[in-house]
Amino acid sequence: MAVVVITGASSGIGAATARLLAAEGHTLVLAARRQDRLEALAAELGSRDRVLPVVTDVTRREDVEALASRAGEAFGRIDVWINNAGVGIPYPWWEQPPEAIVRVVETNLTGAIFGARAAIPWMIRQGGGHIINVGSVAGHVPFFSVYSATKAGLRGFTEGLRRELRPYGIHVSLVSPGFIRTEMTRGISMPGMAPPEVVARAIVRLVARPRREVVVPGWYRLFILLNGLAPGLLDRAVHRMGVYRARARRDASVAQEQPR
Ligand SMILES: NC(=O)c1ccc[n+]([C@@H]2O[C@H](COP(=O)([O-])OP(=O)(O)OC[C@H]3O[C@@H](n4cnc5c(N)ncnc54)[C@H](OP(=O)(O)O)[C@@H]3O)[C@@H](O)[C@H]2O)c1
Numbered sequence: 001m002a003v004v005v006i007t008g009a010s011s012g013i014g015a016a017t018a019r020l021l022a023a024e025g026h027t028l029v030l031a032a033r034r035q036d037r038l039e040a041l042a043a044e045l046g047s048r049d050r051v052l053p054v055v056t057d058v059t060r061r062e063d064v065e066a067l068a069s070r071a072g073e074a075f076g077r078i079d080v081w082i083n084n085a086g087v088g089i090p091y092p093w094w095e096q097p098p099e100a101i102v103r104v105v106e107t108n109l110t111g112a113i114f115g116a117r118a119a120i121p122w123m124i125r126q127g128g129g130h131i132i133n134v135g136s137v138a139g140h141v142p143f144f145s146v147y148s149a150t151k152a153g154l155r156g157f158t159e160g161l162r163r164e165l166r167p168y169g170i171h172v173s174l175v176s177p178g179f180i181r182t183e184m185t186r187g188i189s190m191p192g193m194a195p196p197e198v199v200a201r202a203i204v205r206l207v208a209r210p211r212r213e214v215v216v217p218g219w220y221r222l223f224i225l226l227n228g229l230a231p232g233l234l235d236r237a238v239h240r241m242g243v244y245r246a247r248a249r250r251d252a253s254v255a256q257e258q259p260r
Helices: 012-023 035-045 061-075 098-108 110-126 145-168 196-208 220-229 231-241 243-257
Strands: 003-007 027-032 051-055 080-083 129-134 170-177 213-216
Touching: 003 012, 003 061, 003 110, 012 027, 012 035, 012 196, 027 035, 027 061, 035 051, 051 061, 061 110, 080 110, 098 110, 098 145, 110 129, 110 145, 110 170, 129 145, 129 196, 145 170, 170 196, 196 213, 213 220, 220 231, 231 243
Parallel strands: 003 027, 003 080, 027 051, 080 129, 129 170, 170 213
Antiparallel strands: none
């Protein structure tokens, strides 16, 4: 059984993944900013010698270093590190304060880079490991530029890191979800949106059998292919579908309901 660190474990895909990994008997270190959520999930999943909650803001390098140290000191090793923490930004992003833009980059991209930086020395020392980065189909097919830039950056980082770490026996994988029903997508209603457990199951399979990339649900592969072959077609389609108008309406109503 593996020692697994999961960032963004307090909700959505991260929490669903933690539940499935705990059911398989893995030892977990749960990281996110909301302490109450982390504590409640840890209590639900097992005793402190099997599930350790560590309040972490991945945009703070000292937090990420402390997370790796707490995990390694508590369990003696770090077998799997899942960079799952992520945030979006309301559309239109150019009307948001600069801090909101920096936060997306520092959470989705540099948060994951510093997560890997903290985990790699443990993995080299123990002779192997597995880093799993949660990207997005948006890293292949951009609709919302700033969020997509972080996920495309994460995809490039993952691919390079996989090659760099091969000599050390460290696997590196990318998980690219399509639209999933979580707090991040609250207020968005689209046909065929999968629950977070679908992504969690893909991550659990990856832990057992590392692969380069998993796109989930799998039919989004067609979408990625279409964007590669005929990007102009998608340019026209998204405007016809009113994606940006719908998103602006949704963000306005979410902002009124629930400032975060
Ligand atoms: N939902 C989708 O449609 C979708 C599609 C493609 C990719 N993804 C990716 O999947 C991942 C998980 O998202 P989700 O859909 O499960 O959304 P979610 O339910 O909103 O979960 C996001 C998680 O990230 C954590 N987080 C945010 N900022 C953080 C920070 N600075 N430090 C530590 N943790 C932080 C949140 O916890 P705290 O607020 O407690 O810190 C939360 O646990 C993200 O990387 C997202 O980009 C989601």
